[in-house]
Amino acid sequence: MNALIAVIIGAVTIYLAYTRYARRIDRNVIQSDPKRATPAVLYMDGVDFMPTNRNILFGYHFKSIAAAGPIVGAIVAASLWGWLPAFIWLVVGVSFMGWASDYSAIVLSVRNEGNSLSAVAHRLISPRTRTILFLFIFFYLLLIAGAFVGIMAQTLDSQPKTHLGMILLVLMGLLLGQMLYRWRVGLLPATVVAVGITFLAILAGPATEGFFRSFNGFFNSLTGGAPIVTYFDPTLAGFKGAEAEIMPSLLFWAIAISIFCYAGSVLPIWRMAQPVVYVGFWITAIAMILGLAGASLGTFIKPEIAAFQIPAFKGWNPQLGPAGVMPLWPMLFVTIACGAISGWHSLFGSVGTARQIESEADMLPIGAGAMFAEFLLGLLALLAVTVGAKGGSPVATFASGLGGFISVFGLKGEYAVSLAFAAFIVIVLVVTQLIFRIMRVTLTEWLGELVPPLRNQHVASFISVVLAILLVMTGTWIYLWQLFGGANQLMAALSLLLVTIWLAAQGRSWAFAGVPTLFMYFTTVASILVTAYNLYYNVYVPNAAAGRAVPAVGSALMIVVALLLVAAALLIGVDGARAFLKYSRLARSSGAEAAPARG
Amino acid sequence: MSFAADVKDFLYGLTGYEFARHALETRREVEKIFLAATLGDLVGIPVMPPVYSLRLLPYVLPEIEKWKREMARTKELWEREEFDLHGI
Numbered sequence: 001m002n003a004l005i006a007v008i009i010g011a012v013t014i015y016l017a018y019t020r021y022a023r024r025i026d027r028n029v030i031q032s033d034p035k036r037a038t039p040a041v042l043y044m045d046g047v048d049f050m051p052t053n054r055n056i057l058f059g060y061h062f063k064s065i066a067a068a069g070p071i072v073g074a075i076v077a078a079s080l081w082g083w084l085p086a087f088i089w090l091v092v093g094v095s096f097m098g099w100a101s102d103y104s105a106i107v108l109s110v111r112n113e114g115n116s117l118s119a120v121a122h123r124l125i126s127p128r129t130r131t132i133l134f135l136f137i138f139f140y141l142l143l144i145a146g147a148f149v150g151i152m153a154q155t156l157d158s159q160p161k162t163h164l165g166m167i168l169l170v171l172m173g174l175l176l177g178q179m180l181y182r183w184r185v186g187l188l189p190a191t192v193v194a195v196g197i198t199f200l201a202i203l204a205g206p207a208t209e210g211f212f213r214s215f216n217g218f219f220n221s222l223t224g225g226a227p228i229v230t231y232f233d234p235t236l237a238g239f240k241g242a243e244a245e246i247m248p249s250l251l252f253w254a255i256a257i258s259i260f261c262y263a264g265s266v267l268p269i270w271r272m273a274q275p276v277v278y279v280g281f282w283i284t285a286i287a288m289i290l291g292l293a294g295a296s297l298g299t300f301i302k303p304e305i306a307a308f309q310i311p312a313f314k315g316w317n318p319q320l321g322p323a324g325v326m327p328l329w330p331m332l333f334v335t336i337a338c339g340a341i342s343g344w345h346s347l348f349g350s351v352g353t354a355r356q357i358e359s360e361a362d363m364l365p366i367g368a369g370a371m372f373a374e375f376l377l378g379l380l381a382l383l384a385v386t387v388g389a390k391g392g393s394p395v396a397t398f399a400s401g402l403g404g405f406i407s408v409f410g411l412k413g414e415y416a417v418s419l420a421f422a423a424f425i426v427i428v429l430v431v432t433q434l435i436f437r438i439m440r441v442t443l444t445e446w447l448g449e450l451v452p453p454l455r456n457q458h459v460a461s462f463i464s465v466v467l468a469i470l471l472v473m474t475g476t477w478i479y480l481w482q483l484f485g486g487a488n489q490l491m492a493a494l495s496l497l498l499v500t501i502w503l504a505a506q507g508r509s510w511a512f513a514g515v516p517t518l519f520m521y522f523t524t525v526a527s528i529l530v531t532a533y534n535l536y537y538n539v540y541v542p543n544a545a546a547g548r549a550v551p552a553v554g555s556a557l558m559i560v561v562a563l564l565l566v567a568a569a570l571l572i573g574v575d576g577a578r579a580f581l582k583y584s585r586l587a588r589s590s591g592a593e594a595a596p597a598r599g
Numbered sequence: 600m601s602f603a604a605d606v607k608d609f610l611y612g613l614t615g616y617e618f619a620r621h622a623l624e625t626r627r628e629v630e631k632i633f634l635a636a637t638l639g640d641l642v643g644i645p646v647m648p649p650v651y652s653l654r655l656l657p658y659v660l661p662e663i664e665k666w667k668r669e670m671a672r673t674k675e676l677w678e679r680e681e682f683d684l685h686g687i
Contacts, residue, residue: 045665045668045669047620048669053608055605055608055612056608056609056611058612059609059610059613059614060613060616060617062612062613063613063617270621270625278617281613
C-alpha cells in the first residue's frame, strides 16, 4: 500500500457514494425540486436570507467546515489503532453517514422556512431539547478549547522553528484587518502582502530556531530547570504511561496562546479574529494542496516518501496507560470526527448555508459535496501521519509525513517540515481564538441573567480561559480530544435524529438517516463512558494518590463534564424516541403529513 | 457558465465572501438601530414619531418588511458569521 493507491481508493469511493447513493436519496426520498421556492428566495433580506450562486456557496460552506478537525482526529487514530481502521472509518463514515448528516441538516432547514436545528427540535421533539443543546455547546467548546490549547502549547514549546511564523501570522492578521477595513486596500493586494510575508516567515523558521530555543531556555532557567507541575500522563512512553512535567516554557506558551485568544475574543471581529483566520486559511490551503499533489506524485518521483511506515493494524484494544482501555469500538468513531461525520457541520449548515440556498437542486452538491471534499482533507492527514517517520509525537509524525509530500516539489526537507508544522499550528490556533469568542458569548447568554458580571465580555472571556488552562494542566489532551469528539458526534446524532423524526412525520423513508442515528447515538454515549472510566483510573487515581492537586482537579472536572454529556444524551434520546413513535403512528394512521413541519 | 467562471466563484466563496457578508451584517446592524430609533413604533417600540420620520418613510419603505421580519425572527447566538467556528 502506498499514498497513491489510498488517494485513488478515496476518490473512487466518494465518486460512487455521491453518484450511486447520495443522488438516489436526493431524487427518491427528499425529492428535491428546483421549482420549489427556498427560504432564501421567499424571505430574502440581503444578509441572512440571500439566494447565492452554488459555486460561491460551495466554497463558503467548505471553508466553514474544513480545518483542524479532520487533521487532528486522523493523526490520533492512526497512532492508536493503525492506519487501516482509520482509513476504513473515513471511507465508510463519509459514504453512509457524513454526507447524509450535512446534507439532511440543510434539507431540514430549507424545508422548514430556514429554521435552525434547535428551533426545529423545539417544535418536533420538546422545548427542553433546545435548552439541553445550549448547555451542551458550552461544554463542547470548553473541551475543544482545552484540547487545542494543550496541543498548541506542547507543539510550540518543542518546535522553536515555528515561532517566527506564528508571531508574523498574528501581526499580518492585524495588518490585513487594518488594510481591508480602514485603509480600503483591495482584497488581492492585501492578501498578497499579508499571506506572502507570513509564508516567508514560516519558511525562515529553521534559521531562527536557535534564537527561539534560547527564548524557551530563559523561561526554564527562572525555576533553575525545575518543572512547575509534575503529573502522571497515561499517553506517554508509547501510550504505556509515564511521569510528565510542565516546564515554565510550556506554561508560558499556554498563557501566550490564551492571551492571543483572549484578544481575539474581546476585540471587534474585523480587527483580529477574522483576518487572522483568513491568513491562516491560505497558509493551510497552500500546505494541503502541495501535500495532496505530493502524495499523488510522490509514488512516481520519490517512492520512499509515499511508502506507509506505521502498521496497518495495531490491535483492537491498545493499552493506554496502566488501567486504560481504548476499544476500537466506540473510540475510533469519536476520535475521527470531521473527515467522516461531524455535528458542528449540521449546526452551521442549518443556519448559515441553508438560508442562502438558491435552488433545492443545490442542496446536494453543496451539503454532500463539501463533506466529500473534507473527507479528502482527512485522508491527506491520515496519509501524512502514515508515511511520516517512525517515533516522535503524533504531531511530529504528521509534520514529517506532510513535509515529505511537500518536498516532492523541490523544497528542502527541513523547510518543508517547517511549513507542515506551521500549517498544523496555524489551523489549530485560528480556530481556538474563535472558540473562546463563542464561549464568551455562550456563557453570557447562558448565565448572564443570573450572574450579571458575566455580561462583561472581559469577565466571561477570563473565566473561559481559566477553565481551559485548568484542563490543559491535566496534560491528557487525547482524552480531551475524545470527549470533544463524543460531544461533536452526539450533536451529529441529534441532527440525524431530528431528520429521522421529520422524515417519519412526512411519511417518507427514514432509513438513510435513522440507521446512522442509532449507530452514532450508542457509539458516542459508549465512548464518553469509556473516556470517563479512563480519566478516573488513569489520570485521577494516580495523581490524587500522589497528592497532585491540579491534575486531579482537572481530570475530575472532565469526568463531571462527561457525565453531564451522557445525561443530556439520555434525555434527548428518550424525548426523540417518543417523538419518533408519535409521528410515525400519526403518519401511518392518516397516510399524510403528521408533523407541524412543512415540506 | 464556463469552468473558469465556476472556479472563480468557488475561490470567491472560499476567500472574499465572508468579508462581504460581514460588511453586510455590520451595515444591517447600523440600519436596525436607525430604523428602531426613527420608526420603532412600527414594531411596538414606544418611539414618539417625529415629523422627519414621516419624511424618511418613502426612503425606508422598501426595507420595512425585511426589517420587521428580522426583528420578529428567533435568532440563535451562533448564527452570525462572526461566531462561525470555521472548520471543526
